[in-house]
Amino acid sequence: xxxNLLGACAxxxxxxxxxxxxASGQTGAERGQAVFQEWxxxxxxxxxxxxxxxxxxxRYQGSLPGALEQRLDxxxxxxxxFVRNGISVMPFFRKTEISxxxxxxxxxxxxxxxxx
Amino acid sequence: xxxxxxxxxxxxxxxxxxxxxxVGEKWLFTSDEDMHLYRDAYSLQWGEPNELVASAAVAxxxxxxxxxxxxxxxxxxxxxxxxSTGKNLGYGGSAPNMAGNVIVDLKRMNKVIEVxxxxxFCIVEPGVSYFDLYxxxxxxxxxxxxxxxxxxxxxxxxxxVDHGLGYTWMNYRDHFGSHCGMEVVLPDGEIMRTGMAAIPxxxxxxxxxxxxxxYVDGLFAQANFGIVTKMGFWMQPxxxxxxxxxxxxxxxxxxxxxxxxVNKMEDQGLIGHPRYSCPMDPLCMQMEPEIYKPTPELMALxxxxxxxxxxxxxxxxxxxxxxxxxxxxxxxxxxxxVFANWEYAKNTVFAPIPGVRFEEIENYAFPLENxxxxxxxxxxxxxxxxxxxxxxxxARSAAMPEPGDGHAxxxxxxxxxxxxxxxAHGVFTKAAREMNITSAPISVTxxxxxxxxxxxxxxxxxxxxxxxxxxxxxxxxxxNKLIKLAAENGWSEYRTAPIFQDAVAATxxxxxxxxxxxxxxxxxxxxxxxxxAPGRGxxxxxxxxxxx
Numbered sequence: 183x184x185x186n187l188l189g190a191c192a193x194x195x196x197x198x199x200x201x202x203x204x205a206s207g208q209t210g211a212e213r214g215q216a217v218f219q220e221w222x223x224x225x226x227x228x229x230x231x232x233x234x235x236x237x238x239x240x241r242y243q244g245s246l247p248g249a250l251e252q253r254l255d256x257x258x259x260x261x262x263x264f265v266r267n268g269i270s271v272m273p274f275f276r277k278t279e280i281s282x283x284x285x286x287x288x289x290x291x292x293x294x295x296x297x298x
Numbered sequence: 299x300x301x302x303x304x305x306x307x308x309x310x311x312x313x314x315x316x317x318x319x320x321v322g323e324k325w326l327f328t329s330d331e332d333m334h335l336y337r338d339a340y341s342l343q344w345g346e347p348n349e350l351v352a353s354a355a356v357a358x359x360x361x362x363x364x365x366x367x368x369x370x371x372x373x374x375x376x377x378x379x380x381x382s383t384g385k386n387l388g389y390g391g392s393a394p395n396m397a398g399n400v401i402v403d404l405k406r407m408n409k410v411i412e413v414x415x416x417x418x419f420c421i422v423e424p425g426v427s428y429f430d431l432y433x434x435x436x437x438x439x440x441x442x443x444x445x446x447x448x449x450x451x452x453x454x455x456x457x458x459v460d461h462g463l464g465y466t467w468m469n470y471r472d473h474f475g476s477h478c479g480m481e482v483v484l485p486d487g488e489i490m491r492t493g494m495a496a497i498p499x500x501x502x503x504x505x506x507x508x509x510x511x512x513y514v515d516g517l518f519a520q521a522n523f524g525i526v527t528k529m530g531f532w533m534q535p536x537x538x539x540x541x542x543x544x545x546x547x548x549x550x551x552x553x554x555x556x557x558x559x560v561n562k563m564e565d566q567g568l569i570g571h572p573r574y575s576c577p578m579d580p581l582c583m584q585m586e587p588e589i590y591k592p593t594p595e596l597m598a599l600x601x602x603x604x605x606x607x608x609x610x611x612x613x614x615x616x617x618x619x620x621x622x623x624x625x626x627x628x629x630x631x632x633x634x635x636v637f638a639n640w641e642y643a644k645n646t647v648f649a650p651i652p653g654v655r656f657e658e659i660e661n662y663a664f665p666l667e668n669x670x671x672x673x674x675x676x677x678x679x680x681x682x683x684x685x686x687x688x689x690x691x692x693a694r695s696a697a698m699p700e701p702g703d704g705h706a707x708x709x710x711x712x713x714x715x716x717x718x719x720x721x722a723h724g725v726f727t728k729a730a731r732e733m734n735i736t737s738a739p740i741s742v743t744x745x746x747x748x749x750x751x752x753x754x755x756x757x758x759x760x761x762x763x764x765x766x767x768x769x770x771x772x773x774x775x776x777x778n779k780l781i782k783l784a785a786e787n788g789w790s791e792y793r794t795a796p797i798f799q800d801a802v803a804a805t806x807x808x809x810x811x812x813x814x815x816x817x818x819x820x821x822x823x824x825x826x827x828x829x830x831a832p833g834r835g836x837x838x839x840x841x842x843x844x845x846x
Contacts, residue, residue, distance in 0.1 A: 221451075224429070229673060230588050231678070233686065233688075233690040233693045234689070234693070236587065237690075237693040237694040237701065240694045241694055266331075266334075266335065270702065270703060271689055271691070271692040271693050271701065271703070271705075272689070273339035273385075273387060273391070274334070274335050275335070276335040276336065276392075276405070277327070277332065277335065278325075278357050278405040278406055
C-alpha cells in the first residue's frame with residue numbers, strides 16, 4: 183500500500199498550495215495548522231508518545247524526518263492520498279471528520295515548506 | 299454499491315431522495331469514493347466479496363433529523379447502522395453487521411450539553427470525542443477528571459454503547475456502567491428518555507440512573523433497539539494528588555500472590571486501574587515501546603506460535619535482570635493518603651512475595667495544566683488525558699518491524715485470579731501451537747487486562763494484512779475456534795467485531811440460548827420492520843432470520 187501510494191505521488195505533478203486568504207482572515211496554511219492540531223498531532227506530533235512519528239522515524243532511518251510538520255517534500259496530493267486512504271494502522275478519515283475544504287487547508291499547511 | 303438485502307432499488311432510491319431533503323445534499327454520501335471511508339479499516343474481510351460494506355451514509359445534525367431519517371427508513375424498510383465517531387477500530391470500526399446498510403453518521407451531533415464540577419457529571423451528544431470533552435472541560439476550568447479509553451478520538455457515548463473501558467477509578471472505567479440517563483430515537487422514530495431524564499424538566503438526568511420502573515438502558519448497548527442521541531455520565535472530581543508506583547515480582551508463578559494483593563488493594567478503594575505488564579510480552583512492548591525493548595534473542599523466543607516455555611522466558615528474564623511481572627498501581631486523593639496507601643502496599647500487602655521490588659514512578663499535584671509536565675506523564679490515560687499513543691500497537695516499531703494493517707481484538711472475560719490466568723495461558727498457547735497461529739501474540743507472557751472492574755480480559759490482537767487474504771481467512775477461522783475454546787472453559791468475549799458477533803452471542807447459550815431468543819422477541823416487537831442495525835449483538839430481526 184505504502185509503495186503504491188508513494189509511486190502514485192511521485193508520478194504526480196508537484197504543486198504548491200496557493201494559500202488564499204479566506205473569510206476568516208486566515209490563510210489556507212493557517213487553517214490547515216488548526217486541522218493538524220485537531221486531527222493529526224496526537225499521532226504525528228514530535229516526541230515520545232506519537233506513534234505515527236515513531237513509525238516514520240523507523241521507516242526513514244534519518245533520511246526524512248518522522249514528524250510531518252518538519253517535512254520539506256510533502257504535497258497537497260500526498261496528504262490527501264494518506265488522509266483518504268490511510269496506511270498501515272492509520273485509518274482513513276471521513277468527510278464528517280475532515281471535510282474536503284479542511285483537507286485542502288491541511289495539504290497547504292503540510293506542504294508550506296516544500297520548495298518545489 | 300451493495301443494496302441492502304430485501305430492498306428494491308426503487309425503494310432504496312426513493313429513501314435516498316427523502317434523506318437528501320432532510321439533511322441536504324452535502325450530508326448524504328453515496329459515491330464509491332465516499333463509501334470507502336465507511337469501511338472497517340481493520341477488516342479481516344478487506345477486499346473480499348463478503349466484506350461488510352455500507353451502501354450510503356446520512357449525517358443528521360440534530361435529533362429531529364435523526365427522527366426523520368428513521369421514519370423514512372421505516373417507510374421503505376431500509377436497514378440502518380448508527381455510528382457516533384465511528385472509531386471502533388479492532389471491534390468493527392464504522393462498518394455495519396450486514397452489507398448494504400445505510401450508515402447514520404452522528405459525528406455532526408457534537409454538543410457538550412452540560413458539565414457540572416460540583417455534582418460531577420456531564421451530558422453529551424454522540425459526535426463529541428474524548429478530545430472535544432477534555433478541551434471543553436479545560437477551557438472552562440471545570441475541576442473534573444475524565445475516564446478515557448486508549449484512543450482519544452473516540453466518543454464517550456459511542457464507547458459506552460459498545461461496553462468500552464478506561465483507566466482510572468473502578469466504577470468510572472466501565473463506561474456504560476458510569477453512564478446515567480439517555481435520550482434515544484426508537485425504531486418508529488419516537489424519542490424516549492430513560493431514568494430521571496424521563497421527567498420533563500428533570501434536575502437529576504445524569505445523577506440518578508433508575509428513576510422509577512424497569513431499567514431499560516442495557517437494551518441500547520451492543521444491541522439494536524434504538525439510536526442513542528444524548529447520554530449522561532457520572533464524573534469524578536479532580537484529585538488533589540496522583541501517585542504512580544510499580545511492584546515487580548521475579549517468578550512466573552508470582553502472578554498468583556501479585557493478583558491477590560492487587561485485588562485486596564483495589565477492592566478496598568485504595569488504587570485505581572492496576573496496569574499489569576511483562577517486559578518480555580509482545581503486546582506490552584508495542585503498548586509502551588519507550589519502556590519495554592526487544593532484543594534479537596527475545597524476538598526469537600516470541601516468534602514461535604504460542605511463544606516459548608515459561609522456563610525459557612524465566613531464564614531470559616534473569617539474564618537480563620528483568621522481573622517476570624510488574625503492576626503499576628495508581629493512587630488518587632490527598633497527598634498524605636496516597637503516600638500512606640503506597641506504604642501500606644509495600645509493607646503489608648506485597649512484602650511477603652520473595653524478591654519483590656518497589657519503585658515510585660511519578661507523582662503530580664492537580665490541577666495539572668502545565669503542557670510540559672503533561673508531556674512527561676508515562677500513562678496519560680491514568681490521568682484522564684486523551685491521547686493516541688495506543689496506535690503504537692501494530693505500527694512499525696522495534697517489536698513490530700513489519701507493520702500490519704490493523705487488528706481484531708480477541709478479548710474473553712476471565713476471572714480475576716492468578717491460578718485461572720495461568721491456566722488460560724496453558725489453554726491459549728496450546729491452541730496457538732496446535733493451530734499454528736502466527737498472526738497473534740499468544741504467549742505465557744500475556745498479561746491480565748484489568749480495565750473491567752472485577753474481571754480480566756485475556757486480550758490479544760489478531761493482526762490483519764490487506765495484501766494476504768489467505769492469512770486473513772485463516773485468522774477468521776482461528777478466531778472462531780478460539781471463541782468456542784474459550785466458551786468450553788467458561789469464558790467468552792466482552793466485545794467483538796460484527797463478523798464474530800453471532801458466534802460470540804451463541805456462546806451465551808444457557809437454556810438453549812434463551813437470552814438471545816428473548817432479545818429476538820423484543821426486537822420483533824420494538825422494530826417489526828427490522829431496520830435498526832440488523833445483526834448487531836447477534837440479534838437479527840424476523841425479516842432477516844427467516845431469510846438466513
